[in-house]
Amino acid sequence: MGYVTSLCVGLLCLFARGSKSQESELSEILSLIQALTDQYTSERTEVFSKLEEMKTELIQDVREMIDGNKVQATSVRHDLANLQQLLETDECAQMSHNCSADAICIDTRVSFRCKCKPGLTGDGYSCTDTDECAANETICGPNSVCQNTLGSHTCECDEGYAMKESSGTCEDIDECREGKNNCSTYAICENLPGGYNCTCSIHHEGDGFSCKGIEMNCTEPFKAVRGIGCIHITEESEEFDQGRESCKALGGDLFVADNKDHYLRLAQHFRSTDQVSDVKYMWVGVKEGVWLSGREVDPAEEAPENPSMTSEKCSYTDGDPGEDFLLWTDPCYYEWRSLCQQEI
Numbered sequence: 001m002g003y004v005t006s007l008c009v010g011l012l013c014l015f016a017r018g019s020k021s022q023e024s025e026l027s028e029i030l031s032l033i034q035a036l037t038d039q040y041t042s043e044r045t046e047v048f049s050k051l052e053e054m055k056t057e058l059i060q061d062v063r064e065m066i067d068g069n070k071v072q073a074t075s076v077r078h079d080l081a082n083l084q085q086l087l088e089t090d091e092c093a094q095m096s097h098n099c100s101a102d103a104i105c106i107d108t109r110v111s112f113r114c115k116c117k118p119g120l121t122g123d124g125y126s127c128t129d130t131d132e133c134a135a136n137e138t139i140c141g142p143n144s145v146c147q148n149t150l151g152s153h154t155c156e157c158d159e160g161y162a163m164k165e166s167s168g169t170c171e172d173i174d175e176c177r178e179g180k181n182n183c184s185t186y187a188i189c190e191n192l193p194g195g196y197n198c199t200c201s202i203h204h205e206g207d208g209f210s211c212k213g214i215e216m217n218c219t220e221p222f223k224a225v226r227g228i229g230c231i232h233i234t235e236e237s238e239e240f241d242q243g244r245e246s247c248k249a250l251g252g253d254l255f256v257a258d259n260k261d262h263y264l265r266l267a268q269h270f271r272s273t274d275q276v277s278d279v280k281y282m283w284v285g286v287k288e289g290v291w292l293s294g295r296e297v298d299p300a301e302e303a304p305e306n307p308s309m310t311s312e313k314c315s316y317t318d319g320d321p322g323e324d325f326l327l328w329t330d331p332c333y334y335e336w337r338s339l340c341q342q343e344i
């Protein structure tokens with residue numbers, strides 16, 4: 001404040017001394033006023049109000065001097081009018097500024113300022129966009145496409161990917177889990193990076209999007225159960241080896257699940273029927289590496305050979321619909337019924 005005050009007081013003194021022609025002095029004053037105003041445009045309101053106060057006083061002083069001297073009054077009045085007009089004009093609102101179209105115009109007391117829009121660089125009269133995509137190839141992260149825009153850029157995820165808010169990157173959409181797939185009801189959906197696969201389930205054929213059941217030619221007494229196979233439960237309770245022979249005599253062998261899903265489908269089938277409610281335990285075969293209820297079968301411990309057992313323990317299934325359909329072992333001389341399967 002001290003600087004402004006002393007300078008302005010100095011200007012008034014300069015004018016009052018009358019050492020130069022009034023016209024040139026006024027012009028000098030005006031340009032200094034403008035310089036001061038520009039200098040402090042962006043400063044605090046306190047400075048503005050003080051400056052405004054000083055301007056009013058200065059203009060008043062000049063008016064009084066003109067009235068007193070009656071010298072070149074017209075010219076001085078004209079400059080004063082210009083000064084007032086400058087102070088009152090909003091170049092931004094009147095669109096009389098020459099800021100870049102990509103800049104923001106800010107009105108100041110005697111002029112205006114140009115400021116490039118966010119994301120653009122330049123002096124306000126000319127503004128240039130930065131191509132963030134070219135400047136940083138990894139700005140959008142993996143699995144996305146960067147698109148430069150004026151003042152910014154956008155990141156669009158590749159097809160099959162979606163922006164995950166927690167990580168801020170494009171991650172694979174699990175179409176199978178999220179139900180965003182067109183797989184047939186009779187198909188198995190497999191999630192893949194950026195897509196998914198549909199494969200018709202067992203005993204169905206088609207392209208995965210449209211699947212229909214294939215004909216299952218089971219011979220009596222085997223019954224076709226789609227998704228499981230041709231199966232039959234023996235009437236007699238027998239030891240393991242005898243039960244297996246009974247299956248073979250009917251044209252099949254002991255049931256062996258291909259994988260965990262196959263086994264779960266079998267469990268589901270029995271749960272949905274009351275077929276085994278009075279059977280409970282059935283001899284079955286077992287294959288190495290098959291997972292049952294999340295537990296890996298250890299063939300050495302649970303079922304040494306497939307499907308014939310040479311150890312003293314043989315594999316059976318607990319078919320009680322109220323229980324988990326699990327695989328267990330019992331001494332092979334126990335007598336259970338057998339779950340037989342016929343190859344299609």
Ligand SMILES: [Ca+2]
Nearest residue numbers: 130149151152
């Ligand atoms: Ca840009």
Ligand SMILES: [Ca+2]
Nearest residue numbers: 173192194195
């Ligand atoms: Ca996917």
